[in-house]
Amino acid sequence: MKTVIGVSALYHDSAAAAVVGSRIVAAAQEERFSRRKHDPRFPTAALAYCLDTVGGVDNVDAIAFYEDPALSLSRVVENAIELAPATEAIWQAAARSLLGGKIDVMEKLAHAVGSRAAEDLFIVDHHMSHLGSAFYPSPFESAAVIIADGVGEWATTTIADGSGTAITPIEQIHYPHSLGLFYSAFTYHCGLKVNSGEYKLMGLAPYGEPRFVQVILDHLIDLRADGSFRLNVEYFGFLTSRVATSPRFEEIFGMKRREPESPLTIPYMDLAASAQAVIDEAMLRIAHRALTLTGRRQLCMAGGVALNCVTNGKLLRRLPELAGIWIQPAAGDAGGALGSALHVAHQHFGAPRQVNVGRGDGQEGSLLGPVYSQDDIERALHASGIVWHVMEDDESHVAHVAQALAEGKIVGRFDGRMEFGPRALGNRSILADARRPDGQSHINQRIKFRESWRPFAPVVLAEHAAEYFDLAHESPYMLVVADVRDEHRTPVDWSDFRSGDADMIKVLNQRRSTLPGITHVDYSARVQTVDEVRNPAFHRLLRHFFDITGCPVLINTSFNVRGEPIVCTPEDAVRCFLNTGIEVLAIGRCIAFKSEQSADLRATEGKVQYEPD
């Protein structure tokens, strides 16, 4: 069996992945090691982790890079020429970035791995890397595949057919016409960080009304019935400047760009709702087109737009011809590392593809990052000086953690392999009882130090998901939004919201459902279903909580604070535990209670320095 290492780097979310035969054995983002969110630098630490996992560089047969640096340069040069002289300033910056570094990335890779692997270097097109990440690990023998993101070399949207080990791209939309860049423009205008705040924009949308949809369709994007589209570039700034929008963008909506961190007002909520509605419609048409062109009933997706779980939920509900969907958990650029490695494994080395073997799909539950031994964990706990306990066995540990959750405690859970992708799926998670009425604002303010209005996701025992959510499919990677079922809802009073105070907290503080901690203001929830196959230990914890409380649902949010990457090491976990209002740290077979810590250690709580995200 051949071993292939894949790397994505130098734009955002650098990552490395390792594939042996056709099996994914390791994948991690550089940010988790470097502690710099969305780290775009060459993934030295993630690469070292992957090489270590496969037994060293001498065991590596080939290295794959997730993008064609020459073709990306071609796009930048052609953009500079086409819109000259307005592109002079960005050309200077682009030349420094591309010619002063990125064009040499393959050589850098060769040096990083040395030895015989450097004789088998591969360039995989950006969207082909995404296609590989979306289709190869999916549980489908054949499927239509959609990639939608900001831009790779030229492609911004690709429809492909996947069958066996073959992936055949069929058609594309090209730069500058991009749903990713379109959505980022709204993110920017709403005062949120591009390439990370898109997620917040999606969460903001339910507070607004989509009253700008027609303006957007009339002026900003020509959306065709076949799902193809063209942006009116007069409204966007990214072709000639360093910002996402042009002055005309402000004019058409009659509002200036929101100052970051300033209060959110109704117009920005409406803008978020409108952008979401347009993305929903575009993706519905593209998905319909993909299924029609390929004749498939299963759909796979990747690319940053595929992280829009509101849209993903709508695809499932509104496309009657769609029988199943699988979305790469690391749908953004990090997943390109994985897809490029898989593509080389299947296309160059001829590795057979094993569909639906082992864990429901080929993604290994996306638990592909580093694992730390009980000894590592105990060493870290000793060094930290905190008071902690080690449980006799796993069963006793689970019982204590479930009991703490049932008593309303906020628990930081650190166990097993770290997740690959932006979502914490239980192994680097902060957990709480979803029935807790103040759960959302409490965790936002005291644990995550982030905006109170942001929703939390539920994790639910897969076997009980349909009792609480309108969800006919599994959602193991938290990539689908579904509604809380009618019988669990309670009415929300919006009467003063639009007419005057726009007080999001007042809306949020209303109960909304029997699971107020995870029910968004429009009764939606970004559901993670947990099953015994993909993550048995986490399933056991939920099962135990259910046995105690009769509730199979917990709040699951990533184990970090605002602006910080999700914790990677035991040391990161202890630091986050001490700096925040987390009450219980469940780490390996150990437990630490905040109430037992010394006054000195407890004094660090809330003093965390965070960066706006």
Add this chain to the structure above:
Amino acid sequence: MSQTDAVPPEFFFAELLLPLRHASARRNIHYLKLDCEAESYWSPVISRTGGLERLGAAECGGEAMLQRLGQYWVARGDVYLPKLVPYLMALRRDLLQAKPVGGEQRTELSDFVYPLY
């Protein structure tokens, strides 16, 4: 465009790219499809390599990548862009010489800019 060492980096745009803009405009050549309204905007797949390209360690440097780009432009039938290649190579050399020794280039973009390049 005959002496590749005659264009300092700061003049690359004005002396090479801007004239190309004028030349292509005169011949109605467009590198981006911006205004062409159509019934459908789906297009054939763009790829330099067919999706996958194998390289050896000796052929993966920046100059080799630029040569590949030139070959791609030639294969595409463009008469102007291939002439840029030696100048891009010279510009690359200039930029690498100007780079601080040992230091990885810091991302200069703000958090509100999509990293397009």
